[in-house]
Amino acid sequence: MISNTGITISVDAMGGDHGPSVVLPGAAIALQRHPGTRFVLFGQSEAVLPVLDQHPELKAASTFHHCEISIRMDDKPSQALRQGRYKSSMWRAIEAVKTHEADVAVSAGNTGALMAMAKFCLRTMANIERPAIAAIWPTLRGESIVLDVGATIGADAQQLIDFSMMGGAMARALFGVERPTVGLLNIGVEEVKGQDEIREAGRLLKETPIPGIDYRGFVEGDDLGQGTVDVVVTEGFTGNIALKTAEGTARQIGAYLKAAMNRTWMARAGYLLARSAFQRLRDKMDPRKVNGGVFLGLNGIVIKSHGGTDAEGIAAAIDLAHAMARHGLREKIEADLENFHLRVSDDVPATPESSSQ
Template sequence: MIRISIDAMGGDHGPEVILQGLLRVAERRPDARFQIFGHEDAVLPLLEQLPRLKEISNFIHSEVAVRMDDKPSQALRQGRWKSSMWKAIEAVKSGEADACVSAGNTGALMAMSKFCLRTMADIERPAIAAIWPTLRGESIVLDVGATIGADAQQLVDFAILGAAMANALFDIEQPTVGLLNVGVEEIKGQEEVKEAGRMLREANLETMHYHGFVEGDDIGKGTVDVVVTEGFSGNIALKTAEGTARQIAEYLRAALGRTLLARLGYLLAREAFESLREKMDVRKTNGGVFLGLKGIVVKSHGAADEEGFAAAVELAYEMVRSGVFEKTRSTLDIYHARRPVALAGAASNA
C-alpha cells in the first residue's frame, strides 16, 4: 500500500474538491491509502458522503488552517504542530505516510517542509520540479519557484535532482540535462550558468548526459529530458506556458463556434480536437515536487479542480512507487564523491 498524507484545508475551493479528487485517485489506484488532515467540521460531513473514500482513509482533526495569504514565517510560527499542513508533512517524517500533498500556500508549505523534513545532505536549497508536456512526450523543469536566484553549485544540484527524478519516473537510464540560457553558445549567459555548465561537464556522471545550454523554445520541443534553471525564470516560464495553453484553447473554442461551417468542421474532426484538448489540459500535469528534502512533498495548484488535484496526488503516488527518493540519494552520493575533482576542473577552466 502507498500511503499519502493530505492537507485538506489548502487550496482555493476547500475540502470538497480535495476529497472528490482523492476519490478519483482511489478508483484508479486501488492500493492508495490516505491520511486526511483538516478541521472536523469542514471535512467529516463531506467524508461521510463518500463511503468508498472513507473506507481507505484515516481522518485526523487539525485546529488550524494555513491561509493562502499567510506569510511563510507567520504560518511557520503559528501553524506548527497545530495546522493541517504541518501535520500532513510530519506524517512523512514519522513514517506514517510515504508522501504529502497540499494545495495550500506555496511559501508556507516550503518553509514547513524544510523545517520539518530538512534537506538532504549537501543540498543547500530544495527545488520545485514540474512535469512539462513536450512534442516528444514529457520532460522535467526545475526550479519553478522555490529558489529565486541560484549559484552554480545549486544549479548543479538541481540537475542531479532532476535527472534522478527523470530516471525514476520516465525509466530513462541516462536522462539528458540542459541548462536554460539566453543562447546555446558557451560564451552567452550569466556567470553562474556558465560555471554550472563547466562543473557538469567535468563531473561526467554516468547517471545523466549533460547536453549543454538550451533556450526557451527547447522546453516545448523536448530537446532534453531535464531543463534546469533558477526559480524566477522557471516560474515565469511555467505560468507563461499555462497561460498560452488556455489562450489557444479559447481561440479554438471561439473559432469553431463562429460559423455553421466551422461547427460542421468540428464535428467531422471531433476526435482530433478531443486529442488536442487532452494534450493541452494543464490539469493533467498539475503538481510540483519539492526535490532535495528528506521526504516527498507535492504542491498542487491552489485553483485546481477535482481532476487537477487528483493528478497531483497521482504524481506523489508515482514518486513513491518508482523510488525517486532512493535514486536521488544514490546519485547525490556519486556526485559528491567526485565533487572536489569537478570543482578543481571548473576552477582551471575559469
C-alpha cells in the first residue's frame, strides 16, 4: 500500500474515552506533520461527520466508512469480538490493513478487545506463538523500546527470543540503529538469577547470536530509565506493571514540582527564572509525547493509543504509525524471523536416519 503519494492510516474514530472529539483533532495535527498522508476513518456517522466538518484539510485527505457498532472501553474481549466482528469501527480499521486499504491501523479503544480482534483478523506471523505490545520508553540517553507491556501474561524462552527479534526490528526502524542492543529484564545481572525461562532465553541468545541484534545479557529495573540498552525484553505481566509504575511516578514528580513551585513567593520567582528548564523537564516527562503501543508479531501493524489521552497524544500515536509504515516494520520482522529460523535449522545436526537417505 505504501506508494510515492504517501502512507494510508486507518483510524478507529470511536476509540478511547472521548471518541471523535479527540481522535479527529489528533489526526488533523498528525496530518500537518506528515502532509500527503491519507486516512481511512471508521465510525458512526452521526458522531464523526460533524467533527470531521470542522477539519476541512483532514476531511479532504480522508475516506469515511460508517460503522454500526462502537466497542465500549469496558467490553470484555470475547464480547467485543462476538458482537463487533465485521461491524464495529475497531474491526473495520484492523481489516483495512488486512485488505491493503491501509498500511497501519490506529485505535485508542479497549486494549483487550483490540488485541483479540487484531489476532483474529490479522493472525500471527509464521513461527510466532504470541504477539507483544512494544512501548517507547524515555531514558537519559534518549529512548528505548520495552516489550511486552501487556499483550499476554508469562512467556517461555522461545517467546522471549521472538520478542527480542521483534523489538530489535522495531529499534532499527524507529532509531535507525543497525544492530540495536538488547537486554532481558531480570532481578539481577548474574546468570544464576531469575526464573528458568529468562535464564534459558539468555543462554540461547548467547549460544545462537541473532545477526540483527547485539545481546547484552540481563538488565535490571533501574536500567529502564538509564537507557542501558536499546531494547528491554520481558513478559507482559512484569512489563505492564513497569509501564504503569513509570507513568504514575512521572505524574507524582510533576505534582510535587507544581506544589513546590507554588509554595512561596520566592519559589514562584525561582520558577520564573528557570521557566525554560522546567518546560524542557515537563516535555520530557509528558506521556503524550511517547503515546502509542505497537502490536508486534501479527501480519500487519496495529498501534494502540492510550484511551484517556488528548489530541496531542493521538497525534503522537499516529506519528508512530507513520514511522512504522514508512520504515517497513513488518517486513523487517519477517526477514529477521526467517533468517533466524533458517540459521537454527542449519545448526541442527542431521540424524542418522536423515543422513542415510
